Amino acid sequence: MSELMTPTLAGAAAGLGVAMPMGAMSVLLLQEAMRGRRTAVAAAAGIAAVDLGYAALATALGPWVASHISPVEAWVRLASAVILLVIAARGLAGARPPGVGAAASDSGLGASAGSGTGAGSGAGQVGVFVQARPGKAFVRYVGLTALNPTTALYFAALTTAQGAALRTGAAGGAFLLGVGAASLLWQQALVTLGSLAGTRIPDRARIWTFRLGYGLVAAYAVKIALPLP
Template structure:
């Protein structure tokens, strides 16, 4: 009886460790590729500093965690449904990113005057909400987690496995988003105001380009 309990405890611990490891890899896998969200986050740190960028990073990680939790509940059941509407999702998200990039570009150009610079929205909560919305409209994030969470729930024999997986995803995503926020803010702190303005304009142009590419890819799929 005692040996059976020990074996069962070891099995649970191994499953927890495997779920945690898979969650860390999954969280970094969705966070590390530098797409539109990563570029926006770097720009946020560069232009508005770490405090605002950290709030934005938290918003991204919360959506990643929420998507992962939903995916862990449904597994791969709804993957075909989301996949069948991928083109439409990409078009909508691409247009939203494009619009935000244009707005940031206009603001970056206007930062040359003190009045326009003061009008730059630097409220951390506003940045948090903006990045929650941006991350939430990315259908590829949901598809990614549906596929991975389906695998982890299929191979998990204890309810704690999916919970550990979701927590590890959120923690690793948050850690990487904070890395981007820190890098952006450090570069912004070391550069002159003029250089920051120029890089802000270039970053905004890249975001516009990324939004256009996402929208075009959605049209191609459609």
């Protein structure tokens, strides 16, 4: 059981890294929570489902890719680390007090910016996103979140670099469990926050979600890059 703890924790860190930066989807989810908690819970599950789906696809293909490139495995790990560092640097560069909404739109990572629209744009569409049934909200948020290709790139880089570690079904399953649980818990925490406080989240708090989330991505990049080729 203890050997599965490492991939589970790795998955949890990956899930938080992709979910924590607060962008357009987070704003829409908070607004959904203000209108109705049941609908928002379903919407949050839809966002987490896409994170899990991208992670599952990458986990299924990553070990296969890694097994066919073993002669240059160290260089593949380094390339994956560079991709993750670029994602992290781009997100951290946008974590500034001025234009936080624009940073959310430009960050392009995970559930946070899945719709490809800025936080301001999402807020402006509050009249369009009227309260729906939980099932419809789930499907709508799955579609919006799936529009972000950077989530797929993020998990592809992670799982290809860790191909050997995720090669067994148990390890891959534990990794996915961590991803799904962490993403779902974070989205449901936003639902609770939206129910209690609405969208009045200080800019400083939002900036710190970017810093923490992308900090996890950067730490992951360093971890998989070592030892260097």
